[in-house]
Amino acid sequence: MTFLKLVVRNLLRHKVRTLLTVASVLVGIFLMVLLRSLDSSLVAGAAAAESDRLIVQSAVSLYVDLPLSYQAKIASLPQVESTCKWQWFGAYYQNERNQFGQFAVDPEALFDIYPEVEIVDGSKEGFLGNRRGCVVGEQLITRFDWKVGDTIPLIGSLFPHPDGPDVAWEFQIEAVYRPTTTNFDRQTLFFHWDYFEKTLDPRGTTPPGMGTLVLQVAEGVEPTEVMAAVDAMFENGPQRVQTTPEDEFQAQFISMFGNVPLFLASIGGAVLVAILLASVNTMLMAAREQTYDIGVMKALGFSDGRMFTLLAAQSMVLALAGGGLGIAAAVVTQPGLADLIAPYLPTQYVVGTGTLVLAAGIAVALGLGAGAVPALRAGRLRCVEALGSTE
Amino acid sequence: MLVPLSYNVRSLFVRRASNLLTVLGIAATVAVVSGVLALQQGFANLYAENGRDDVGVLLRPGATYEGYSAFTREEALKLMKSIPELAEDENGAPLAAMELYTAVRRFKRDEGETNVPVRGVQPATFRVRESEFSIVAGRNFEPGSDEVIVGKSLLVRVPGLEVGDVVPINVTPFRVVGTFACEGPHESEIWGDLDRMIAALDRRGPSRIVGVLRAGTDPEALATRLADAKETPAKFQTERAYLSAQTAMLSAILGLLGTVLGLIMGLAAVFTATNTMISALASRIHEVGILLSTGFRPFPIFLSFLFEALLLGLLGGVVGTLVVLPINGIETGTTNFQTFTEVAFAFRVTPAVIGTAIAFSVVLGLFGGAWPAWRAARLTPTQALRRH
Numbered sequence: 096m097t098f099l100k101l102v103v104r105n106l107l108r109h110k111v112r113t114l115l116t117v118a119s120v121l122v123g124i125f126l127m128v129l130l131r132s133l134d135s136s137l138v139a140g141a142a143a144a145e146s147d148r149l150i151v152q153s154a155v156s157l158y159v160d161l162p163l164s165y166q167a168k169i170a171s172l173p174q175v176e177s178t179c180k181w182q183w184f185g186a187y188y189q190n191e192r193n194q195f196g197q198f199a200v201d202p203e204a205l206f207d208i209y210p211e212v213e214i215v216d217g218s219k220e221g222f223l224g225n226r227r228g229c230v231v232g233e234q235l236i237t238r239f240d241w242k243v244g245d246t247i248p249l250i251g252s253l254f255p256h257p258d259g260p261d262v263a264w265e266f267q268i269e270a271v272y273r274p275t276t277t278n279f280d281r282q283t284l285f286f287h288w289d290y291f292e293k294t295l296d297p298r299g300t301t302p303p304g305m306g307t308l309v310l311q312v313a314e315g316v317e318p319t320e321v322m323a324a325v326d327a328m329f330e331n332g333p334q335r336v337q338t339t340p341e342d343e344f345q346a347q348f349i350s351m352f353g354n355v356p357l358f359l360a361s362i363g364g365a366v367l368v369a370i371l372l373a374s375v376n377t378m379l380m381a382a383r384e385q386t387y388d389i390g391v392m393k394a395l396g397f398s399d400g401r402m403f404t405l406l407a408a409q410s411m412v413l414a415l416a417g418g419g420l421g422i423a424a425a426v427v428t429q430p431g432l433a434d435l436i437a438p439y440l441p442t443q444y445v446v447g448t449g450t451l452v453l454a455a456g457i458a459v460a461l462g463l464g465a466g467a468v469p470a471l472r473a474g475r476l477r478c479v480e481a482l483g484s485t486e
Numbered sequence: 487m488l489v490p491l492s493y494n495v496r497s498l499f500v501r502r503a504s505n506l507l508t509v510l511g512i513a514a515t516v517a518v519v520s521g522v523l524a525l526q527q528g529f530a531n532l533y534a535e536n537g538r539d540d541v542g543v544l545l546r547p548g549a550t551y552e553g554y555s556a557f558t559r560e561e562a563l564k565l566m567k568s569i570p571e572l573a574e575d576e577n578g579a580p581l582a583a584m585e586l587y588t589a590v591r592r593f594k595r596d597e598g599e600t601n602v603p604v605r606g607v608q609p610a611t612f613r614v615r616e617s618e619f620s621i622v623a624g625r626n627f628e629p630g631s632d633e634v635i636v637g638k639s640l641l642v643r644v645p646g647l648e649v650g651d652v653v654p655i656n657v658t659p660f661r662v663v664g665t666f667a668c669e670g671p672h673e674s675e676i677w678g679d680l681d682r683m684i685a686a687l688d689r690r691g692p693s694r695i696v697g698v699l700r701a702g703t704d705p706e707a708l709a710t711r712l713a714d715a716k717e718t719p720a721k722f723q724t725e726r727a728y729l730s731a732q733t734a735m736l737s738a739i740l741g742l743l744g745t746v747l748g749l750i751m752g753l754a755a756v757f758t759a760t761n762t763m764i765s766a767l768a769s770r771i772h773e774v775g776i777l778l779s780t781g782f783r784p785f786p787i788f789l790s791f792l793f794e795a796l797l798l799g800l801l802g803g804v805v806g807t808l809v810v811l812p813i814n815g816i817e818t819g820t821t822n823f824q825t826f827t828e829v830a831f832a833f834r835v836t837p838a839v840i841g842t843a844i845a846f847s848v849v850l851g852l853f854g855g856a857w858p859a860w861r862a863a864r865l866t867p868t869q870a871l872r873r874h
Contacts, residue, residue: 112764115757122754126747155656157601158553158588159687191550192734253554260548260719332657333688337591350598358525362518366751369514373758376507380765439739 098401102408105385113413116377120417120461121424123370128425128454129432130363132446134356137349139277139445146340147318148208151308151325154337160304161334169308169325174316179204180288180305185253186264188239195235195438196283197249198306199291208311211279217243217270226290228269234282234437236271243268247284254303257295264294277443278345309341345442367457374465378410382469389473390481403474410466411459418458422451489782489790494797501766505798508762512802512850515751517809519744520835520843524813526740528834533733536670537726541614542572542705544695545721547713551732552587552694553827555721559584559691565718566695571708573698575613582697583610586683589827590655590676592644600821600828602644603675604634604655606683606692614698615668624649624664627678632686634678635664639830643819647676658686671729674819674830696725736822752850755802759854763795767858774862775870784863791859792852799851803844810843811835 106113151169153159160182170178184197202223206212215233222228235241248263256262266286274281295303310325312318322338329336339347389402425446433444498505544565549555557565562584566572572580586606594600609629612619627633636647647653651662653676660678667673680692699705709722723731767774777787814835822829 109764112761115761119754119757122750122757126750154591155654155687156588156590156604159656185554187550194735250548252548252550255546255548260546335657347599350594350600362521362747365514365518369511369751370754372507372511372514373754373761376504376511376758377761379504379507380761384765384768 098405099408102405102412105381105388105405106409106412108384109381112377112380116374116413117417117420119373120370120414120458121421123366123373124418124421124454124458125424126366127363127457128422128446128450130359130366131450131453132425132429132444133436133440134359135447135450136277136440136442136444137356139442139447146342147312148341149310149312149318149322149325149338150341150344151310151336151338152306154326154335157306159334160306161308161336162304163302165329165334165336166305166308168328169310172321172324174313174321174324176311176313177204177207178308178310179208180308182288182291182303182306183253184249184251184284184286184291186249186251188247188249191252193239195238196280198283198285199288200285202285202287205285208309209279211274211276212272213275214270215273217268219270222269225267225269226287227265227267229266229284229286230270230272231268231284232280232282233271233273234434235284237434238282238438241268243271249284254291254295277445281437281443349442371461371464374410374414374461375468377413378406378465378469381409382406382473385473386476386481389476390478393476393478393481399474402476403470406470406473407463407466410470411462414458414462414465418455418461421458422454425454426451487782488786489777491793494790494794497766497770497794498797501769504762504765508758508798509802509805511758512755512799512847513805513809515748515755515850516803516806516843516847518751519748519846520807520810520839521813521833522740522744522747523839523842524810524833524835525818526737526744527836527839528818528831529740529829530730530733530737531834531836532829532831533671533729536618537724537729539724539726540699540701541725542697542699542703542708543723543725543728544697544712545693545723547719547721549721551728552585553589555587555693556689557584557691557693557695557720561718562692562695565720566697568715568718569697569708569712571700571703573700575610579610580697581610581613582695583608583614584680584692585611585694585696586680586687586689586691587693588683588687588689590653592646592653594643594828595645600644602640603827604683605672605675605677606680607677608680611677611696614696615672618670619666619668619672621664622667624662626666627663629679630681631679632658632660632682633663634660634676635666636662637673637675637677638665638667639673639817639819640675640828641665642817643828643830655683655686656688658682660686671732671829674828695720699724732822736820748846752846755850756853759795759798759851760857762798763791763855763858764861766794767791767862771865771870774865775867775872778865778867778870788859788863791862792855795855795859796848796851799847799849799854800844802850803847806847807835807840807843810839 153161166178166180169175179201182199184199186197187193206219222230241247245268247266247268249266250263256264292302312321318340325338326336393402429446436444545552545555546557566580566582572582575581587603589601589603591599592602622638627635634653641647647662649662649664652659653662684691705724712720712722774787813833816833817830819828819830821827
C-alpha cells in the first residue's frame, strides 16, 4: 500500500465527516472570495475609469445644477474636444421602489465620449432619430422584461411631468447597450436632452440646469491644465464648479460607502476563523481515532516523521479539495451573482485573479494550520500510549 | 423515560477541546449575523424611532423625498395657512416652518468627500423641535445672518465644522456659531437661516414644510385631502412615515446581506456541528448500547443527542452574542444612497438582534444534531455494544 493510498483510505474511513469538512471549507473559501471580490470590484471600478475624461459639477453641492450657458463656454476652450451634459432625472417605473439611473444627455456626444457603450440590440441611429427614444442598459431589459420598441412610462419624482405629478413621461426603447468596461453602470436609461428641456419648458423661458458636464480632453493635452482652466472660468460664480478626472470622481463616489470595505473585510476575517476552527476540529477528531493505528505503524517501525506527514497530508488534501471547489464555485457563480448584485453596486462584480490566488494561498495555509497540531501529536506519540488508547 | 440532561452536560465537558472549537465556529457565524443586524437596526432605528407621529411633512406632489421637492414661497405660505390640522402657537400662527434642504460637499476625516445635508430653517422650526433640540456648544444662529449651527454627530466624521470655522455655501461664507444635539438624522446636518440659504443657493423657495399636528388628526384623511386640493396640492406624510421610507433601500440591503451571510455561514456551521456530533456518537457508542440495554427507548436517545447538539448551538450563540455586544453604540456612518447624503449612526445590539442570534444558533445546533441523533436512535443494543 503506497503512502498516498493510506492518506486517502484514512480520509474515506469516515466518508460523511470528510464530505462535511470539505463542504465547510468550500463554503468558507467561496464566501471569502465573494466578500473580497465585492470590495475589490468597488475599488477596481474606479481604477478602470479614464483620466482624460473630466467631470464638471457644482463645487458646492450635488443638489445644485449648473447654468446651461456653461456648456458653450467650456466647449469653446481649444483643449476641449467634445462635451456632454448629464441631468439626473430621478423618476421611477410603476412603483417607487423601482429606481435606477435615468439621465437626460446630449445623444450624439454620449456615444462620442463613451466608446465603451456598445449597442447590442436596436440601433444607435434609431435612438438618435427618435426624439422620444431612449437607450437602456441590458440589465434593465431583463429586470423589467422590456424589449426594443416598448414605450416606457416613468413617473417623475424630481421632474414631474408639466401636465401633472401623476402623468408619466414616456420613452421608447430604441437601443440596448452593454458596456465593454466594468466601471460603467449596466442599468441606466439615457434619453434626449431636447425632449427633456422642451417638455418641461415648451416656450424656453427658464431652461433647466445641468447636473454635470462631461468633457473629453483633446488629444495631447494635459488634463490638469484643462481642469484648472475650467475651474478658473467660473471662480466668481454665479455657480462655482469643480472639475475632476473621471477616475477621481468615481473614487469619491466609492468613498461615500464609508466603512463598507472595512466591514466586508471583518466579516471575511470571521469567516476564515470559523472555517479554520472547523478544520482543526475535524483533524483532531480524525487523529484521535487513528491513535491506535499510529501506534501499530510505529511499532512496525514507521518513523515519527512519516506519521507526522500522514496526518498533515490528510489535512492538506481536505483543505485543497475544499478550497479548489470553493474557488470553482466562485468562478462559476460570477456571472449570475453579477446580475443579482448589479442594482446595489455602482461597478460590476468581478472575481479577480488576485483574489483567486489569495484564496488558493489561504487554502494551503489552512491545510498546514489545521494539520499541524494533530500531526505533531502523531509524531510525538509513544507506541505504548497509542496502543493502550481506547478510542 | 428520558435520558437525564446532566448526562449531556457532562459528555460535553468530557470532549471539551473539540466542543470548544465547534462552539467557537458557531459563535463566529452568530457574531457575523448579529453584527450585520446590529448595523441594520442602528440605521433603521435612527430614522424610524426618531420620526414623530405628531409632526407632519409636506412635499411637492410626486416627490419621494425632500431633496426632490420644491415649493415657491407663495405656495408654501398658502399651504401653511390652509391646513386647520396644524397646531397653533400662542399668537394664533400655525406651528409650522418652511425648510430648504440641500447638501454641500465636504471632505471626511477618513479620506474622501461626502455630501453633508444642509437645512435652511425658520424660527418656527425650533418651536416644532422644542422637545428634541438643544444647543450643546456655542449659541444658536441669529435669524437673517450668515451663521450656521452644526449637528454634533457630524463633527465626529467631518472636519472643519467647529464653532468659529467658516463653511462656504456657493460664494457666500457662513460662520459656524454653535453645535446642536437633536436625536435622529437631523443631528448629521448643518442648519442655517432659511432666507439666507435660499439667497446663497439661488433657489425659488423652500423644499418642504414641517408642522406640529393637532391631537386627533387623521393623517390619511389629511393626505387624501391635500393630494386632491385644487389650488395648492401637496404630498402629506407623518414624519415617522417619511423617515421610514428614506431607509427602506439600505435597510433592505443590510437585511439581505445578513440573511445571505447567515445562510451560507450557517451551512458551514451545521456541517461542523454534524461532524462533532458524529464523532461524539462514535466515541460513546458503547454508552448508547448500555443505555439501550438498560431499557431506554430509541426516542429518548434521539432526544438526548439532539439536546446535546442544541446545547452546543446555544453555547455558540451566547459566545457569539457576547463577542458582538461591545460594538453596541459604536458610531459609524455611510451615505444613504436614497438621498446621497451622509448619515451618522451607531450599531445597536437590540433585544431583537440578540433574540434572532440565539434562535439562529439553536436552529444551527438542531440541524447539525438531527442526523447523528437519528443514527444513534436506530442502533440496536447488540450493534452498539459489539462495535469498537
